[in-house]
Amino acid sequence: MIRKSWLRYLFIGFLTFAIVWNSPIVLLAGIVKNEPKHKQAQLLLKTGRAQLNRDQPAEALKTLQDATKLYRQLNNQEGITKSLVYQNYALQQLGLHFQACKKLIGALKLNDSLCEPSILPTPKTELEKLKQIIQQIPLTPANFLALQSLGEVLRLNYKLSESEEILNQILISNSIFPELSSNIVLLLGNTQRDIYKRIKQQYQWIDEPLIQDIIINVIPQKAESALLNYQAIINKSDTSISTKLQAQLNCLDLLIDFQEWLKDQPRFPDIQTRISQQIEPLISEILQETLIFESLSPEQSVQARLKLVNSLSKLPKQQMRLQAINYAQDAWQIAKNINSSKLKAKSLQMLGDLEPEKSLDYFETALILAQSVRAKDIMYSLQAKLGNLYQKQGKIEAALQAYGAAVNSVTSIRANLLSSNADSQFFFYEEVDPIYRNYMALIAKSTAPNYDLIAQIHEQIQTAELEDYLKCGKLELVALNKIKNSNVAAAIIHIIDLSDTILVIVKSPGKPSYHHSVDASKVRNPVNTLLELLQDPKLVLTNESLLKFHSQAIYQQLIAPLESHLPNAGTLAFVLDKSFQSLPMHLLHNRQDYWLANHSFTGTLGSKIPIPKALLKQQMQALIAGLYVPSPSLNDSQAPQGAAVLPQIKEEVEDVKKLTHSSLVLLNEEFTSKNFKQKISKTNFPIVHISTHGQFSSDIQRTGFLAYDRQINIVEFDSLLRNKARISPGRIELLVLSACQTAKGNRRSALGIAGVAVQAGARSTVASLWLVEAKSTVLLMQKFYLGLNNGLTKAEALRQAQLSLKSNPKYNHPYYWAPFILVGSPL
Incomplete structure (x- = not known):
């Protein structure tokens, strides 16, 4: 009996080894080669799911792709959809959220554009269209699974409004699978939590007080929407154990985060009291149900424990810290048992944060583990932590090496994070910026500072900040x-x-x-x-x-x-x-x-800068757009506050036309967003001169300029110019934004101005930091274009124009001549 049992387990072990290490086709050839195709497809699907559970996403992806091929041969739509959904799970585990979204779009036959990242809010009309499309999809088991997964992966792609809309729709129409409603509510809570985090972070990094006042009252509303969904799951009697635990952990994370934000917001004392009173009872409830963690798979158990550790570590009480250490040690032990280097590294990183006296050993060991599986998303954080520790110990050379390695690691993964997940929007200011700055400060304080290296790092951080602001990927400069x-x-x-x-x-x-x-x-x-x-x-x-x-x-x-x-x-x-x-x-x-x-x-x-190139006299051809009559765009929600008609723009436009050649002018009613897009896309003008209200903000949504009908945001500007670049290789040599201004309170206006310049693909951009009296601007632009006609560089032409204005007794106050700046190539 014992021998038979031993042989049975040996066979199971051998089979498991084969599933892990051999391709599914080899497995099928060796064991089920005579099975019909539908059986083969089912086995591949089952094998792929098992690989996902064992944290083997790359192997699972290959297995599931083979399953999809067989289901396509069988013309089995349910099987195709289901296998694509599980491919999406594998891609998510690999951090490839955009590709995961594409799989689901293919499964549901939806428009590809749904996955495309966008930093602008989705118009309500587009959300209404999406709602109608979702309502028309039949809720078969596979489609239900695909829609649920799409709601989640859109969240990870930062398409939060779309994620919320889809999850709400399947929750409303889910009469077929009521037992799965708790999971949908959980996903909806996660999306609403990310909406709260996005708005909260937006509030922190936006400089302008006016925008902050608009945002601040929305933050509690979004936090409490997510909390209500989590609490509904926790209180529901038929919620599965794992779903309830996820809701509890996410609820705790949000409560602690929300409580921390409320501490600095005296206008919400009642909410602060109510939120604070919920934290300890929820912790007690989680800690009393320790068996829940044991019911999960080992990988899920480690992730859940570490999530709890992260929350407990933020609380001031010593008892909470001790509980956090216990759970982190349990996570480490489980990670060791399943030999997951990545999970072992995460567990040791948590222990290092909790036990400072042992942190050096923990971090060094964790880094070796993370490096062994090339987990750069963990490496950069550990390298930065080690750099900080070495610095405190006076090991400056080791600290410099650690910070240098952290910069290299974060640089290599930052491009992939710009548009890949919900945390990317916060990634720069919370993670990237401090690493770069600590490294520069450490170099400056070392015995032999390398100032060329500091300047190089400063260049990197400036470009990184702009790329993060634009969410545009790597810039070619x-x-x-x-x-x-x-x-x-x-x-x-x-x-x-x-x-x-x-x-x-x-x-x-x-x-x-x-x-x-x-x-x-x-x-x-x-x-x-x-x-x-x-x-x-x-x-x-x-x-x-x-x-x-x-x-x-x-x-x-x-x-x-x-x-x-x-x-x-x-x-x-x-x-x-x-x-x-x-x-x-x-x-x-x-x-x-x-x-x-x-x-x-x-x-x-x-x-x-873009590769500099002098503006030749024969290139003085311009597309000129101007607005000097009352227009609907003055009431646009993104228009500069107090924007009014600027009649002097008419004279400015006429002057620019005289001082350029073969110019095309769009004035007032002709200067619509549609007309502007058509003209700039189909014609090749070295100069684009825009005389209209506009503003540069630390919020990219509010950075743009007014056409007759509405604001043209710089993201739209980028899109139409990219289309132009595909048709014509001609670059904009000079972009002039007259009558634009920096949003009041904005301390990072260069981001907006440089952003416009980069999105336009312009070698040089002239803009103003504040709205100037229109008559003086007319004179300055006259002198500027005369200087360009006389062969001056753009920088010198602008300087001479400013000096001319300054020498005029009527306009010698800095208000008139000082706001104009040049960004990009000075030639």
């Missing part, structure tokens, strides 16, 4: 110091915020880098005060001596110590950090004159 024509810029100046210090690095062609640092406290106050003055609607009434006082203070602290290392003339290219991005650097004053007197200026994208 060239570093200024790599351009063969070394006279593009006389010097590149980096101004870097390292928290306690501000570091300034000057790089001139053929010369070694030079640097200077200053205590940040000496700079922040004059910078913040000057920005507030410049963004005040009453700027024109502000005494110029007050502006000079603060601009002189900034110049003396940041620039004066470097004067001997700066050229006497030529173009200065600036790579500006954080709040410095909204400062027009030519406005700085050296106690004799404004800096504009000696230099022309350009802002760059991490000191990177």
Whole structure:
């Protein structure tokens, strides 16, 4: 009896080994080669599901693809759909959420565009169309599974509105599978939780107070919608054990996160009290049901335990920390038993965070495990943690190596995260930015600082921030110091915020880098005060001596110590950090004159620009769009606050037309979003001049310009210009955005301006940081285009135009001439 039992288990073990290590076709050939195709397909489907449960997504994907082939041969639609759904699960485990979404779209025969990432909110009309399409899909078992999976994968692709719409629809129409409704409610709660997180994070990274006031009241509504769904599942008697546990863990995570946010929001005291009272009872309920964790598969058990650990670790009580350590140790033991390197690494990372006295050993071991399976999503975090530990221990060389490795790891995965999951929107400011900045600060404090390396990292972080803002993937730009024509810029100046210090690095062609640092406290106050003055609607009434006082203070602290290392003339290219991005650097004053007197200026994208090319006289052909009559777009929800008719634009448009050749003009009613898109797509103009209201915001949804009918967002601008690029290779040499402005309170306007420039594919962009009196803008544009006609570079033409305005007694206040800046190539 014992021998038979032993032989039986040996055979099962051998079969399991074969399933894991051999392809399904080999398995079928060896065991079921004589079975009919439908049996083969069923076995492949079963095998693929088993591989998914064993955390073998790559093997499962191959198995399930073979199953799909057989089901297609059999013309079995239910089998095709089901196998595609499980392929989607495999792709999700591999982190390929976009490809997973495509599988489900194919299974349900929906429009491919549903999976396409978009950072703009989905119009209500599109959501209504989606609702009607979903209602027409017959709810067979396979279709139900596919729709449920689609709701989840759309969440992971950050299509949250679409995810919520689909899950709501199948929940409403689910009379066939009522026993599965709890799972749908769980997925709906997860989507609503991510909507809450998105809005909360948006509130944190948006600078403008006006937008923050709009957003702040929506955050509690979205959090409580998700909490209600989680609590409905928890309280439902027939909810499965695993679904209930997931709801409890997600509910706890959200309650703790929401409580933390409410601490800084005094306007919601009642909500804060109610939320705080729910946390400890829920923890007690979870801890009392320890057998629930044992009922899960080993992989699911580890993930669930680590999720609980993550929540408990955020609470201040020592008892909670001890419970977290126990659960993390259990997770580590289970991960060891199933020999999952990735789960072992995650468990050790958690233990390292919880037990600082042992963290070095935990993190080092976890990193080796993560490296063994190339889990870069874990590696970068561990490398950064080790860098911090080594630094505290005085092991500066080891710390530098660890941070350098973290930067390399995060750089290699960041492009894939830009549009791949719900966390990508928060990834830059929470994860990427601190790693880069800690690395730069550590290099600066080392015994032999490499300032060229700091400048290089600063370039990377600036470009990374813009890519994250645009969600556009990798940008094709060239570093200024790599351009063969070394006279593009006389010097590149980096101004870097390292928290306690501000570091300034000057790089001139053929010369070694030079640097200077200053205590940040000496700079922040004059910078913040000057920005507030410049963004005040009453700027024109502000005494110029007050502006000079603060601009002189900034110049003396940041620039004066470097004067001997700066050229006497030529173009200065600036790579500006954080709040410095909204400062027009030519406005700085050296106690004799404004800096504009000696230099022309350009802002760059991490000191990177499209390949520079001079604008030739024969290229002075322009597409000119202008709006100077009352229009529906003035009431657009995204229009700048207080936008009004600008009649002087008519004169500006006429002047630009005279100073360019063969220009095409779209005015007022002709300047609709549709007409503009058609003209810019079908014609090739080196210059695009847009005279209309627009604004640059830290919220990309509010960055764009007004056509007659509505706002054209820069994401739309990008889309139509990409279409143009496929038809014609001609690049926009110069984009001029006249009458645009920086949204009030925005300290990162360069993101919006650089974003427009990049989305337009423009070598150079001229824009204004605040809305200027229209008559002075007409004069400035006259001089600017005259300078271009006379062969001046764009940077020098803009400088001469500003100097001309400044010399006019009527317009010598900085309000009139200072807001105009150039971004990109100065040539």
